[in-house]
Amino acid sequence: MAKKTEATVEEKLRALYDLQLIDSRIDEIANVRGELPLEVEDLEDEVEGLKTRLEKLGVEQENLTQEIANKKNAIEESKGLIKKYTEQQKNVRNNREFNSLTKEIEFQELEIQLSEKHIREFKVQIEQKKEVITETKERLKERESHLKHKKGELDAILAETEKEENTLKEKSKEYQELIDDRLVKAYKRIRENVKNGLAVVAIERGASGGSFFTIPPQVQMEIAARKKIITDEHSGRILVDPNLADEEKAKMEELFQSL
Incomplete structure (x- = not known):
């Protein structure tokens, strides 16, 4: 795995989205316990x-x-x-x-x-x-x-x-190590400020996941280029392109099934 200082923007985006998928899985387990x-x-x-x-x-x-x-x-x-x-x-x-x-x-x-x-x-x-x-x-x-x-x-x-949750929490820490501290802090801050805990979302039908606000085509192209971290101007969430999201979902699904 690449060190934090050597990671490209795409690697950071993948790590961020993976981290989001792991944390969302932890959230699901917590929801099962409910009240x-x-x-x-x-x-x-x-x-x-x-x-x-x-x-x-x-x-x-x-x-x-x-x-x-x-x-x-x-x-x-x-x-x-x-x-x-x-x-x-x-x-x-x-x-x-x-x-x-x-x-x-x-x-x-x-x-x-x-x-x-x-x-x-x-x-x-x-x-x-x-x-x-x-x-x-x-x-x-x-x-x-x-x-x-x-x-x-x-x-x-x-x-x-419990076993799955503890393993996922360890994985969450591992993936945070792949991302610089500033991004991790931003990610956590966004997670705390949104209802469903989704700080990193993919573009769906030309809009930010879970949002109705359309993202301009030029911005969508910049997101797909994976050259810089781009956030949704309405929700503040970090945006990734659908292809990257699908690839990481498939990868993470294999990880979840192995736990």
């Missing part, structure tokens, strides 16, 4: 989110159970104090002491009522958490099953195409 990798990634994120939610709900449920235990302990403490104050009332010396103890007993009875109210509220919240946990577990099970299915699809496609 699957993103779907799998989204499902993985959703599954992790559901697991995190279940953990959080579990912690909240445990906290509520502990709060109930705390309130039950508080009730027992209040009952103990009521018993104590009631016993003390039997030994008071005056009404003031009796009334003071009565107020303490009433306060502890209110504390018991408040604790019981909180316990009821906590129990309702626990039941609500249980419902959400059940729903979340069902959702998680369904999403995990869907993820397994999508991963299976993706793995099957990767198994079929």
Whole structure:
């Protein structure tokens, strides 16, 4: 293979078109995978989110159970104090002491009522958490099953195409080595700016491939002469003549079949 500095314009054009054919083949493989990798990634994120939610709900449920235990302990403490104050009332010396103890007993009875109210509220919240946990577990099970299915699809496609794709990527690098850096950068820039990734196209029916804008006969002759790199003034794509394109397509088809 000729070195980059020694390559003729025709050799550069052939290498550019070959590079385009290789990269287009890689694009086709990526299209076969389609949105699957993103779907799998989204499902993985959703599954992790559901697991995190279940953990959080579990912690909240445990906290509520502990709060109930705390309130039950508080009730027992209040009952103990009521018993104590009631016993003390039997030994008071005056009404003031009796009334003071009565107020303490009433306060502890209110504390018991408040604790019981909180316990009821906590129990309702626990039941609500249980419902959400059940729903979340069902959702998680369904999403995990869907993820397994999508991963299976993706793995099957990767198994079929990974070897070919990796080989093509290596070939893409090899062909880039045949072209000077300035052209490679221009090629990549054009590829990024066009929808279908076609930076190098052949003339078809007097127009740039995929375009309706006719190329003047004089420019078509210059392209066919293969003496300089010519771009389409409308799309910015690099243009090659149909004969060169057909020759390179046949050559590349043999390469693709051998992979």
